[in-house]
Amino acid sequence: MNLPIKFEEKMKALLQEEYEEYIKRYDEPRLYGLRVNTRKISVEEFLKISPFELKPIPWIENGFYYDGDHVQPSKHPYYFAGLYYLQEPSAMTPANRLPINPGDKVFDVCAAPGGKATELGAKLDGTGVLVANDISNSRAKGLLKNIELFGIGNVLVLSEEPGKIEEYFEEYFDKILIDAPCSGEGMFRKDKKMVKAWEEHGPEFFAKIQRSIVTQAARMLKPGGMMLYSTCTFDSEENEGTIEYLLEQYPEFQICEIAPYEGFCPGLPEVSRSKREDLSRTVRMFPHKLHGEGHYVALLQKGEQPKEENEEQTRQRRIKADRIAKTGVRKIPEELEAFFENVSWDLEKSRLEIHGECVYYMPEDLPDVRGIRFLRTGLLLGELKKNRFEPSQAFAMNLKKEEYRYCLCLSAEDERVVKYLKGETLDVEDLVSPKEKGWYLICVDEYPLGWGKLSAGTVKNKYLPGWRWQS
Numbered sequence: 001m002n003l004p005i006k007f008e009e010k011m012k013a014l015l016q017e018e019y020e021e022y023i024k025r026y027d028e029p030r031l032y033g034l035r036v037n038t039r040k041i042s043v044e045e046f047l048k049i050s051p052f053e054l055k056p057i058p059w060i061e062n063g064f065y066y067d068g069d070h071v072q073p074s075k076h077p078y079y080f081a082g083l084y085y086l087q088e089p090s091a092m093t094p095a096n097r098l099p100i101n102p103g104d105k106v107f108d109v110c111a112a113p114g115g116k117a118t119e120l121g122a123k124l125d126g127t128g129v130l131v132a133n134d135i136s137n138s139r140a141k142g143l144l145k146n147i148e149l150f151g152i153g154n155v156l157v158l159s160e161e162p163g164k165i166e167e168y169f170e171e172y173f174d175k176i177l178i179d180a181p182c183s184g185e186g187m188f189r190k191d192k193k194m195v196k197a198w199e200e201h202g203p204e205f206f207a208k209i210q211r212s213i214v215t216q217a218a219r220m221l222k223p224g225g226m227m228l229y230s231t232c233t234f235d236s237e238e239n240e241g242t243i244e245y246l247l248e249q250y251p252e253f254q255i256c257e258i259a260p261y262e263g264f265c266p267g268l269p270e271v272s273r274s275k276r277e278d279l280s281r282t283v284r285m286f287p288h289k290l291h292g293e294g295h296y297v298a299l300l301q302k303g304e305q306p307k308e309e310n311e312e313q314t315r316q317r318r319i320k321a322d323r324i325a326k327t328g329v330r331k332i333p334e335e336l337e338a339f340f341e342n343v344s345w346d347l348e349k350s351r352l353e354i355h356g357e358c359v360y361y362m363p364e365d366l367p368d369v370r371g372i373r374f375l376r377t378g379l380l381l382g383e384l385k386k387n388r389f390e391p392s393q394a395f396a397m398n399l400k401k402e403e404y405r406y407c408l409c410l411s412a413e414d415e416r417v418v419k420y421l422k423g424e425t426l427d428v429e430d431l432v433s434p435k436e437k438g439w440y441l442i443c444v445d446e447y448p449l450g451w452g453k454l455s456a457g458t459v460k461n462k463y464l465p466g467w468r469w470q471s
């Protein structure tokens with residue numbers, strides 16, 4: 001493989017006698033990873049039904065290697081049920097090593113297309129709130145789809161400059177993940193286009209952006225909160241250099257130990273300006289040390305700053321508290337109430353929001369985000385049409401089979417599953433009485449795929465057209 005000479009020289013200086021071993025990895029086949037969505041299925045259960053041969057990724061409990069040269073997990077109904085995400089193995093590390101507690105307010109600053117946000121949302125398991133942002137609107141659309149596919153409803157999906165978001169979320173989050181835009185040196189093997197991109201915009205370009213993002217994010221973290229910074233590059237300015245910069249600007253932050261794995265290498269104080277020893281608590285991942293393409297990960301905690309509040313600060317704090325969005329409806333619309341007779345949720349009026357025809361179920365304690373560019377606030381439950389409620393695709397993905405009364409379960413081998421995913425009408429007379437009618441949750445085995453409307457033994461397809469199986 002043709003690598004830029006400047007890059008090779010830099011890697012030689014960084015790796016010294018290990019360089020030969022590292023460069024040999026470029027001749028080896030690429031690695032494919034699959035991460036189980038533990039919000040929908042346990043690892044144990046997934047291993048019982050997995051159609052693919054899987055080998056554990058030793059440092060990720062829910063991560064596995066698969067043979068991407070012979071199987072295509074993105075073309076299996078379980079993918080459409082959101083049971084897993086396909087992700088390069090070392091890229092699974094950041095979201096895995098950021099500790100998440102139930103109820104946490106979590107922010108993924110550079111989230112598209114959702115490789116890390118989907119894991120953070122799965123770990124929250126319906127509690128707290130996940131704010132997922134990406135500055136690119138087109139990429140944020142893909143992010144929203146992946147979040148919905150994963151069954152994550154306690155969300156806010158934004159497409160905004162972090163500097164603008166900061167105005168609304170000062171010291172709001174318990175956990176922040178920054179998977180920063182970077183020069184992508186760890187992706188050269190997997191994606192040759194990255195080499196060309198590196199030649200156009202190298203480490204210097206990205207180091208500036210990263211410094212701005214980490215300091216903006218730092219201000220959105222609560223004292224005591226944790227922040228994880230990651231890149232898929234080897235460059236020291238973008239890695240240790242960015243962390244060093246953050247610590248200079250915000251000395252109340254400290255670097256934390258990351259749960260170890262034998263293939264992790266310590267960060268390198270010697271490549272930084274200050275040579276501070278604690279940079280060795282950050283982690284470098286190299287393809288010749290573990291079966292992954294390479295990453296850099298740093299976990300930080302914001303210290304509690306003992307501060308006496310003055311009058312002005314108290315006033316500001318009160319203003320902010322008033323900015324918590326007032327959600328809720330006085331009365332649940334009858335059509336929605338009728339639909340929810342078949343859903344086992346306790347629908348809380350205080351969390352419902354209705355805009356035009358659309359009904360949303362909101363996370364609690366969100367600031368009012370008017371003025372921020374957003375793609376979604378909360379879970380879109382569906383639409384209120386004339387005298388009826390039409391449930392959404394996102395709602396189907398958020399439900400568990402046992403939470404809705406009328407389910408139609410097809411086995412993964414049943415050819416009607418793919419027909420359904422392609423948007424076709426289904427004949428199901430063999431499964432339900434021709435007298436049955438109304439909204440059915442169509443499932444592959446036990447796992448919801450979307451809605452269908454049953455009448456006279458036929459399912460009218462309500463699968464979201466934009467998500468259809470492409471042949």
Ligand SMILES: C[S@@+](CC[C@H](N)C(=O)[O-])C[C@H]1O[C@@H](n2cnc3c(N)ncnc32)[C@H](O)[C@@H]1O
Nearest residue numbers: 110111112113114115116134135136179180181
């Ligand atoms: C490494 S990718 C993120 C990958 C993602 N975390 C995942 O695991 O799927 C970096 C992302 O940062 C976004 N980005 C670039 N500059 C940004 C900024 N200033 N604020 C927020 N996002 C930014 C890019 O659009 C890109 O999608």
